[in-house]
Amino acid sequence: MGGIASEGQLPDSGHIEPNPIKQLSLPAGIAIPSGLEEKLFNSSFAFGSVFFGPDGTAYAFSSERGTQKLLAIDSSGVAHTYAESELLSGLSLKTGVMLGSNVLTTVDYWPEGGSPFAGIFELKPGGSYRKLNLGADYSGVGRIIAAPDGGWYFPDFEADNIWHLPGEGVAETPLITKGDVPPGLVYLAYDNSDGTLYAMNHNGGWPFGGLFAVYKITNDGEAILFAKVNETSAQNGGMALSTGGPFGHALYVTDAAGGKLLKVEADGTTVPVITGLIKPGDMQFNPVNGDLLIVCDDGKSLLWLGSDLSRIGSGSLSEIEASEQEKAIPAKGEIEAQSDLSGTKTDNIEIFNNWNSGLVESSPTCNPSFEISQPHFISYIDTYHWNNGQGTSSGGTISLKKEDGEVFGPWTVVAESGSGVANVLWISRPDEVIPAGTYSIIDSEPETWSKNSESNDCGFSKVEGHPAQSVSAPPEQKNEIQTVREYDSDGKLLWELEGYRHEGDDKYKVLNRGSPSLTDPDSFILSFQSGLSPESNAAEGGIPICIIHEGYQFVPHGKIKSWVTFSGIFETPVVEGEYKNGLKQGRWIFWSYPEMFGKAAIKAAEGEYEEGLKEGHWTYYDANCENMVSEEGDYLNGVKQEGTWIKNEYVVDSQGKCVPGKSDPSAIGHLTE
Structure with missing residues (x-):
């Protein structure tokens, strides 16, 4: 008879968990x-x-x-x-x-x-x-x-x-x-x-x-x-x-x-x-x-x-x-920051460290955070990616997010292997001065980031540096502009982003963009995430906008109002509202613009947001009948509340005016007269 059928090897999958499987003493008599x-x-x-x-x-x-x-x-x-x-x-x-x-x-x-x-x-x-x-x-x-x-x-x-x-x-x-x-x-x-x-x-x-x-x-x-x-x-x-x-x-x-x-x-x-x-x-x-x-x-x-x-x-x-994990975990102080600005090793102190030797699993439920009472030079940040013994395919980025939403970084990491696991330790060396405040540590691959109960279910990380006064740090750059451009295959400018323009503690953005590509989702989505159309002006009055340049994701913070210009004939608003740390907050107004009718924009909807969710009374207006309410009612935590909503329909009378009644599609032509 032949040999045993071939069996594939099992990758180390499934999540690690702290099962209480404990070694016992062998009973007497065995x-x-x-x-x-x-x-x-x-x-x-x-x-x-x-x-x-x-x-x-x-x-x-x-x-x-x-x-x-x-x-x-x-x-x-x-x-x-x-x-x-x-x-x-x-x-x-x-x-x-x-x-x-x-x-x-x-x-x-x-x-x-x-x-x-x-x-x-x-x-x-x-x-x-x-x-x-x-x-x-x-x-x-x-x-x-x-x-x-x-x-x-x-x-x-x-x-x-x-x-x-x-x-x-x-x-x-x-x-x-x-x-x-x-x-x-x-x-x-x-x-x-x-x-x-x-x-x-x-x-x-x-x-x-x-x-x-x-x-x-x-x-x-x-x-x-x-x-x-x-x-x-x-x-x-x-x-x-x-x-x-x-x-x-x-x-x-x-x-x-x-x-x-x-x-x-x-x-x-x-x-x-x-x-x-x-x-x-x-x-x-x-x-x-x-x-x-x-x-x-x-x-x-x-x-x-x-x-x-x-x-x-x-x-x-x-x-x-x-x-086994500890073999891949460097002991405290084993890896020190190396930088022209960091001074000697003794200059650096441990600002934050939640590493421990407990059993870990992935996908933290919180980001670790630390507080500094004065500006610090950050020389070293690491995160740990045991990932059920599989590590990661490559390194990613680490950044710091201040409590007001400002993001420092992201910084590309050097990924090191340990205990036979590839890219288990991510190390970044920012060599940057950050102001006093409370910071959250952001890892670009949270699904493989290690955590356990001893870290309060926050991702494993260590931060090192020293007070900025301890070294001759370069002066903070003002009005430094970083420009990012993207072109299509024909060399046509899709969009251009000038960001990270510092003015005091604020960051501003200036957006000069070509036409978004319908075949390029990043370019097309970017046009709408920014709240600006390809032909619109920049945010009103240099509104501060916090930018994370990873996947071109905008995290706006502050008031925003934008317009669109049609063929240079007229200019009309598109949206007006306020962001707080990337979430819509407070009163927002949206317009629609039936250019085909030769009209400027008409109000489309208005209502309140609470931490990004619609809240309270919202009003929606008829797309063809200006200022005529088509639907209104209440939201709670982003969910429509049954029993509070009223719908209206309109028709156009012989005078071309909108009056209550069932819609007659043939009458829409009166609007163009």
Whole structure:
């Protein structure tokens, strides 16, 4: 028979979370053979079955009501939640095998135990899933394994057989076709060296029964009793094949009632290898190094056995995760700012630092902030992007946002790798003086920015510098203008932005723009985000506007009023209102301009904004009948309030005047007379 079907390796996906998986002392009475090391862990939830990916990553399903997780643990003890999904809920048996970066997952139907699902599913990192389209409904599915000729083997202890699934859409075929089928077959193992398929059952009441034993499935479709595990107990165990490493090449089973790990010899006799275990259950061997994982004590603990577990260290899996991250985290003071303006290293002080050694996850819910009571020269800012052990594809930018909305930066970072993770540490060296105030640290890639509860769910960051008086800093530039231009493929100017013109503590913008390109979304959207049309004048009276030059996003602050000129014939207003830190605030008025009718703009709508949301009474005017209200009513937090809105319709009478009534499209022509 051929080799085991190829399986893709799993990228380290799913979010990191501080699961309380703690290392325990090994209970007295457990006898471990010499040459083996052990680690015993427990968790806040009970473990069910375990399996390994081809890269040596271990996976453990939860098995309790109210928990629905698949945990991934790499060979160094770094723990992640691979997926959290309703599919994984409850006490039912769930097993898995890698399918590329996804997991082919079997689920036993047990609604009384909190699991309403049944069959075989493709589970993706994070928790989304889909059910495979099979030829039958399998509701008692046990251990799924890769088949030697492609596809998979799986037992169904309710349908009482073992099935070969060549692939989705290809009919499953039973493997036991002659003689008696042992009841309650749950676990499978395949030995490539001699082409033997092993199956182990659970005894007890339906759907289980018979002997608690191991069977060989012959090539001609017969199940032959091979080894008896425990003839007197209804407590069952697990089965797995070791292909090398400290346990050699052999089949092993666990006896839950006897508290033993048993080696199954070639003649079917069993030999105790480890004794004194507390209810050992499911088990699997690492295909890379031969380590063994055993679920013990009804899922309350996980025993890890191997010849050298020093790589795991001590403490909980969560603590190990944090220690691995620390390899990529420079110690305080390890990296110092280097700048012509920064003076010696001793000149720099730590202005802010919320780094800690706790377990992290991504996507902070707040930006870290700090306050300085006098101007400071900022020489160094960093942020941390562990990102579930994947780092980032490249570096981004870091900026500082003052409480009044003014933005300093953004500054491009240098991304450094650590602990084998690419671009995990982002470092910027602004070498700029910022005034006194309170600042938020802004990272351009918050979805990969690390946080934890110890950082108050704010992104990890450190800021260094010193009071501006401590060095000879250059005088603050006044009226310094930075010009940004963008052209189309024909060299035509699309727009030109002159920004960052300092006058005191304010920043002003001057916008001189060509025609926006309809095929260039950035250029086209920019025209409207600025509140100015291509032919309009700049903001009235040099209104201060704060600009973030990243993706050409405007964050306006202050009053704004703009006009548009049609063919040089007349000028008409477009919009008037006020921004506060990028959000519309207070009274706003909008105009429409039916140029086709040879008229100047007429008022289109007016009302109040509260932090960017429509609030209070709003009035909308008819597009063709000047100052005639077409609709009015109230908003609350940006939502129309039912029962407060009134709609009006108008018609044009014989005198060309708008009067209440149903609209008559043919009468619109009177407006042009």
